[in-house]
Amino acid sequence: AQTVTQSQPEMSVQEAETVTLSCTYDTSESDYYLFWYKQPPSRQMILVIRQEAYKQQNATENRFSVNFQKAAKSFSLKISDSQLGDAAMYFCAYNNAGNMLTFGGGTRLMVKP
Amino acid sequence: GAGVSQSPRYKVAKRGQDVALRCDPISGHVSLFWYQQALGQGPEFLTYFQNEAQLDKSGLPSDRFFAERPEGSVSTLKIQRTQQEDSAVYLCASSLGGGYQPQHFGDGTRLSIL
Numbered sequence: 575a576q577t578v579t580q581s582q583p584e585m586s587v588q589e590a591e592t593v594t595l596s597c598t599y600d601t602s603e604s605d606y607y608l609f610w611y612k613q614p615p616s617r618q619m620i621l622v623i624r625q626e627a628y629k630q631q632n633a634t635e636n637r638f639s640v641n642f643q644k645a646a647k648s649f650s651l652k653i654s655d656s657q658l659g660d661a662a663m664y665f666c667a668y669n670n671a672g673n674m675l676t677f678g679g680g681t682r683l684m685v686k687p
Numbered sequence: 688g689a690g691v692s693q694s695p696r697y698k699v700a701k702r703g704q705d706v707a708l709r710c711d712p713i714s715g716h717v718s719l720f721w722y723q724q725a726l727g728q729g730p731e732f733l734t735y736f737q738n739e740a741q742l743d744k745s746g747l748p749s750d751r752f753f754a755e756r757p758e759g760s761v762s763t764l765k766i767q768r769t770q771q772e773d774s775a776v777y778l779c780a781s782s783l784g785g786g787y788q789p790q791h792f793g794d795g796t797r798l799s800i801l
Contacts, residue, residue: 578729607787617776619730619792626787665729669787673743674720675780677729 576601578668580678587656588686594641595651595681597666604628606670608642608649613663613680622664625649653683661685689713691793693779699799700769708764708796712781719762720790721754722778730778736762766798774800 577600587593599608610622625633625642633640637657641650653660666678692711700706712719718737722730723746732746738759747754751769756762766773776797780790 609789611792617778617795617797619778619780621789621791624789667729674732674735674746675722675730675790676732679729680727 576603576668576670576676578666578676578678580666580681582681583679584682584684586684586686587653589656589658591656592652592654593656593683595653595664595666595683597649597651597678599647599649599666599668599678601647601668601670603670606668608640609667609669609675610638610640610649610651611665611667611677612660613665615662619665623651656685658685658687691779691781691791693777693793693796695796696794697797697799699801701801702769702771704769705765705767706769706798708766708777708798710762710764710779710781710793712760712762712779713791715783716781716791717759717784718782718788718790719756720780720782721762721764722780723748724776724778724795726775733764733777769798769800771800774798 606627608625611619623635637654663680667675694709721733724730734754735743736756751767753765776795778795780792782788782790
């Protein structure tokens with residue numbers, strides 16, 4: 575079974591600074607997708623960024639980028655120029671066979687003004 | 688455009704009661720997923736529909752949990768004889784189709800069992 579691990583329960587960053595959230599996963603599959611979702615107190619899971627395993631180039635979406643290390647099974651999220659609105663729970667998720675998502679336990683990000 | 692809609696937003700029930708949670712997916716989305724999120728944890732998969740067919744229900748924790756999507760659109764998650772451990776947020780997500788289409792989530796239903 576696939577597992578996703580987020581080793582940082584909480585992270586804190588100063589506004590306008592950069593922060594990196596860690597995620598590792600375990601799988602025997604070669605083809606899969608990885609995602610980062612943001613969950614504010616409103617509870618809605620919002621897709622931040624996704625990465626296809628067969629693509630070596632790291633995905634980027636505006637201030638959000640990933641560092642995907644397939645051999646190490648690592649998928650970290652970098653948030654640049656942090657904003658107060660970035661404060662939320664962040665979940666790393668794995669998907670293979672186009673079916674269910676397997677989520678990590680989450681990292682709570684706090685942004686200090 | 689309209690996103691995934693879930694109702695009710697909050698539900699309080701006494702232990703032993705039956706509850707029904709509704710999910711209205713994005714129009715045209717073929718795939719629909721239910722997840723259970725316990726307090727302070729990541730969501731866990733419950734079940735998956737493609738149109739009206741329930742293709743995977745491996746995550747349903749017991750036979751008290753039942754989900755349906757009779758016309759391939761709106762889905763209902765029913766929990767019979769609720770127990771305190773059923774207290775959680777229940778999230779619904781939909782996607783355009785199979786493969787790796789991104790899943791779009793609703794706001795969830797927070798279920799509290801007294």
